[in-house]
Structure formats: C-alpha cells, structure tokens
Amino acid sequence: MTLTSSSHTDPSYRRLALAAVFVLLQLAVIVICVQIRQIPLPRPPESDRIEQMWRQGARGEWQPVTLPDHRPTAGLTPTITTYRATFAWSPDQAKTPWAVFVPRFTTTIEIAINGSTIEDTVRDPSKRRPDRNTPVLAPIAESLLKPGLNEVTVRLQVWGPLEGYLDSLYVGPDAQMRRAYDVRRTLFDTLPLILAAWQVTFATLLGIIWLNRRHESIYGYLAMATMLGVVQHFAGLPQSAIVAGLLGAMGPLEAALMLHYMLLLTGRRIRRRHAFAFMPGLVIIAAAFLLSPEHLRIVYLLLGPPSIGLLIAAVWIVLLAAVWQARRHAIYLATIFTAVLSCWALDVLTLNNMIAGERIFIGRPSYSLVLMALGIWLIWRFVQALKEADGFAAALVQKVTEAEDKLRANFAREEERARSEALLAERTRLMRDLHDGLGGQLVSIVALSEQPQPSGQAIGEAARAALKDLRLVIDAMEEIDGDLMLALASWRERIDTQLRAHQMHLDWTIRGPSGLPIFQNLRSWHVIQLIRLMDEVVTNAVKHSGGKHVAVTIETVDDTAGRPAGRITIQDDGHGYAADQTGAAGTGRSGTGRGLLNIRRRAALCDIDLVTETGPTGTRIELTLPAEFPSQTADSRSGKI
C-alpha cells in the first residue's frame, strides 16, 4: 500500500512532495500507535504476584503452569479450566483488607478463596466481553482467610471466538491493588461507556440531520454505522446462534456503511454496484436464521473478518485516491484511518501472541474515537454549510437591496424621462393646436390692423375668434374621459354668445337621457378637430346663410355595425349655398367654399361621417361620429389628405 507506485507519470513535483509528506505522516502515526500500545499499564507490586499455578488437566491431574496461560476455545460451547495456587496470610495483617486482582482474562473467571467463591464475572455481562480489557478486583472477606497458607482457585470459562487467556494473579492488601485497578477500569470500562454514550448522541444528531435532509445520505450512513457500533458495545456475549449471527454481521455492515460514507465524503457518487459491500453482512444474517451453528461459524469465518478487512482496505484506497487528488480533508481522514488500521493490526498481532507485553486490545476504542472524529468533522461541515448559507442569505439580501436601489433609481430616471417626454409631447400638441387656430387668427389681426383703413369690426371679430380658440384649446386639455358632452357644453356657451352678438338664436336639443355615448379612445385632438369643424359650420351659418336660427341636435343612433354612435346635426334656416361653392376641392375660393373644405378635412381626420344638405330653406350638416375614434395622430394622417 504505497502511494508512490504510479506517481512517476505525474510530472507535478508538488503532488510528489505531498505524497511523500503523506507517507511520512502515516509512518509516524503507525509508530505512535505502536508506542502507545507499548506504554505499560500500572500493576500492583511484584511481591503480590502469583506466577506459578497448578492447572487441572482433562483427566483431573494437576500440572504446574506459568502465567500468563492460553487455552483453546470450543466456540459456543463453554470449556472450564481450573487453576489453583497458595498464598500466605497472617492475622497481624487483618487490619488491612485483602483482595484478588486479575488484570486480564478471557472469557470469564470465577475466583474462590479456600473453596468459597468471591467473584464470578459471568454475573457481570460487561466484564465478559473478550475484546474489552476489563480487570477484576475481588475483595476477600477476612473470615475466609486463615493464618498461614490459603488456597486461591480460579475457574477460567472459555467460549466465543477468542482463545482463553489468563494473565497474572495478584493477591495482597486491597490498597496496593486499588490504583492499578482504578486506572484500568477507567480506561477499559468507563471510557468506552462514555464513548458509547457519545456515539448515541452523535448518531441521533446525524440521524436528525439526515431525516430532514434526505438528499444528504452521507449523514445517514454515518448515523447507521455509529448506531451499529453502539449496539455492539452494549450487547453482551451471544447466547444463541441467531444473536451471535446478528452480532457477527454488524462488523461487515458497519464497514460497508463506512465505505459508503467515505465515498460520499471524498466527492464520489454512490453507484448500484456499491451495494455489494453490504452482501457479506446480509449473508451472515441469513445464515444465522437458516443454517446450523456450525455452518454459521464457517460462514462467519469465511465472510466476516475477511470482508471487514477488504472493506476497510477499500475505504483506505478511496481515501488514498482522494489524497492523490490533493484533497486536504482526505489527508486528515486517511491519517485517522491509518491509526485505526494500525491499532487493529496490533490487535491481530496480540491475538496471535506475536507481540510482547500485555494482551490489550486497542482496536475497538480507537474505532470509537474515529467515529467521534468523523462525526465532529461532519457536524463541523454542516455548521460551515449553515454559516455559508447565512452568509449567502446576507449577501443575497444585500444584493436584492442593491438591485432594488438600482431599480428605484432606474424607475425614477425612467419616470423623469417619461415626464419630460410627456411635457415635450404636450408642448408639441399645444403648439400645433395654437398654430392651427390662435396663431393664424393673431396674424390675421396684425394684417387687418395694418390695412390702409383698418376695420375695427373685422379686427374685433378676428380677436374674438382668437379668444374663442384659446378657450377651446384650454378646454380640450382637460381630461373628459370620453364624455364628449362635457366639451360640447362649453362649446354651446361660446356659440350662444357668438350667435346672440349677430342677433341669431341657438336651439340646443339633446335627445335621450345622456345625448352622446362615451367614446373610449377619445383624445383631446379629436375634440379640438370636432369643435373647430362645428365652429366653421356655425361661422358659415352666421356669415353666409342669412338665417336667424341655428339648431344643434345631439343624439345617439346605431351605426352600421349596430354599435351606438353619436350624431350631431347643425341646421340653419338660411338660403343655402350655391352648388359650385360646395363642389370638389380647389373650386371653392369664397369663404364658404374654404370653410367647407376645412370641414371635410377635419371630418376625415376623425373618421366622422359628414352629410351636407343645402337648399333654399337652409343648410343641414349631419355629423355621425365613429364608435371608435382613430388612434393615429392628426399629423400622421394629415399627410395622406
């Protein structure tokens, strides 16, 4: 498992340097693990140690043995080996209580003094787990001791996957053994319990995160792996084959979960083939239910430990690949895994008695520490993501605010632009409206006043016409919402005055309750054109008809499409106009003719249907207003005419 095997193809020095540093780091970690494993655990004084014991053989004979002693296992069937030894006790030592201390044993032991049992670890499930390095300290009741030699008997009961083992036996004053016992109990009993509790907490946290963020299955994998670790911690040694199978399947399942976790953590995607990692564990579970205990043991031995080894190796390869891709967090994780693998390797060496020192297993607690490290890592990552999300949200809020400000500024600018455009359009319109009427009339006044003999009456009439037009333009600027009646009302006042000045009479008739319908798209220029048109009609009647009455009738009729259309009829009782004066464009030179041309032009501009009837009894002009006034401006249309 070296990292430099294929690195020659990569020209990057940086990558090679990184690989070298990584390898050195892993070696350092392995050395550190070995060193930690070598740290001697405290023991009571050597004077209390009993090394030489008698062991009862299969046929009941007693053989001398030197501790530590190893015994073979017979699987689930327990085998019992009995050891005995003697120690001296004198009544003057009665002031201090005595105890028996066994630092390490597998699987369970029963301790008796002079034939009376003082401790049996079978009763305490947590002390019979062979992978825990649990010590036992059994106080000796003073009444059991007798002056002189006393006999201590140890019955070692062996079952399960591991061979039996009995470390040294210490008998002496309780106080001398208490320190060694307390240190070991803290390390191998209390600490694992704390770690297990911690694992439960982490598994819960990760599980909650996963349940709320299902797409982030990485949390789910680690939560389940952690949970399996907790179950294994609290489960006692199995009594039935099914429970044994379930417990045995947990290791491979946990390793498979770990592999998935690592794949996700290093940025890979989970593929369908990755599910095969769960196969060994599932097969073991199936075997537990379907096969006999003997076959289960074979299946377990074939699939259990090897698959764990393979999966852990796969995890390590995944991590190494990530390291190769220069992912910094992979270096951190790979280093942790190197530590765990080292510990497990040391355990294997211990198991096969290939390593000096006490028979202490450090794989399991180191794995617990790894789970903690991974959990912390993951939660750290989660919190970072939350922080990022917060930062992102804050940035977003700021961006939105900025965008809003910009939009507001744009809007204000646009509004300002629209306002100035509207102002310009208004100015253009006003100019056009004034030019058409008021301007011309004022010029006419100037011309009239400069004549050799200016006619006051002519000037007055022109000035009145100019004032009338000014009022019309002002009136037309007001919004009337398509209600032409409002504009006609003001017009009525103006022509009423005009007619009265010429001793003529206005008959104003509005038919129907409202006269004209509402015109949806009536614009002020329509109003001005219409009113000027009608002004010309009335002026013609005043100047040329010779009549005394002008009748204006306003009504609503149906147009050809059946829609309501307004009609305005203006009729005088004069003598009518000669036919040649009402003829086609270009022929009329008199005031009447020009007036009629103007009337036609304005009617055409607004799509007004104009009917002129003239005869000796008077002239009748009928204006049928369109249901919809043309939307084009007068300018664009006037070009066509």
Next chain:
Amino acid sequence: MALADSQVIQPISVLIVEDDAPTRQRIVGALSNTADFNVNQAASFTEAYSFLAQTCPDVLLTDIQLPDGSGMDLIRRMRQKSDKTEIMVISILGDETSVISAILLGANGYILKDAFPADIADTVRDLLKGHSPISASIARFIVRRTQSRESGAPRSDLNTAKLTAREIDILWGIAKGFSYADIADHLGISRQTVPGYIKNIYRKLEVNTRGEAVYEALQQGLIRL
C-alpha cells in the same frame, strides 16, 4: 319704460375695478346705457380701496390682477365689510382657478372680459335677481371635486360636503350642456328656481372663516382646488 324709470328711485351703485383703460371703459359703457346703474370706476387697488372705505356699492366688479394689489384681496375686504354687496370677478378665460378662488372668498359670479355689452348688463341684472352665472367648465370642476371626495383619492380644500344630491345633479346637467329647462324637467323642479340653486351652491362653497389665513393660502397656492 317710463314706469320703470319712475320706480328706480335709487339707481344701483356699481364699482368697476379694472386697470386696462379700454376694457374698463367698455364695461362702464355696457352698464351706463341705462339709468339703472350708477357706475363708479377704479383703475387700481388703492383707488378701489379708498372708494370702498367711503361707501358700500351694491355691485363690485373686479379684475384679479391689479398693478398694486390683488382683486382677491378686494373681494375679501368687501365681503368682510358687507354681506349684501354682489361681487363678480372679471375673468379673461372664466377658468376654474380664478373663478372658484373668488367664490371661496365670497364672490357670487364672474363675467368674461370680452363679453358683449348687452350680456354684461344682463349678467349683472340677473345677479341682482339672485341668479348667479355658472359655466359648464366650472360646474364640471365642482362636480369632479364631489366625486374625488367620495372616492377619497386626491385631497381638495374645496369643501363640497355641504352640497345636496339635487345641487350636484343640477351641476351635472350644466356640465353636460343641458339647458336649465331640461334640467328642471329632469329633476321635477320649477324652471325659475334653477338659477337660485347656483347662488346657493356658491354660498356653500364659500369659506366661512374670512380671515387672513384662507387668503394667504390661496395666494400661495396652499389651498388645493
């Protein structure tokens, strides 16, 4: 005519305030044709003010823009002095801003500067009979304010709250060009009473507190019509 002359023991005193001499002469001429009127004239605010200090005319006709003051101020002082004097503003266009402002301060009507002499005399006589003149555009303006008050949208200082539904209907009719006869027929009232309604409407629009504040606000454009 002889009978009418004998009945007029005291001719109606009129004060015309107008700075433009031809226009003033024109209006004076329009009212001097008959013996009904005792016409006085003033060409400036100061002149008019000193005249009003001595006597109280039956009718005051005043231009708005005078070289040394405002016709509005004159209307206000006249109204403060007497409730009986009929006040009319002389307007070039008969636009809402000048006419309604004058009505707020107590005027009863308006005449157009270019009105024909006969029309001027008729208008003054009508006013003395209690018939205030109104144009379609002014009627429209007042009705619009009653609508905006109901919709609550644009604030207006023109208090139309006191107007009755009938008065508003009459204003609508005028705004749409219906004759008084048509309006009276529609509403089922006597034709002769319609002009009286107008004067009533003007009185209701008049700002009751004839103090400096209203005048100042009008001058500065703080009052929104």
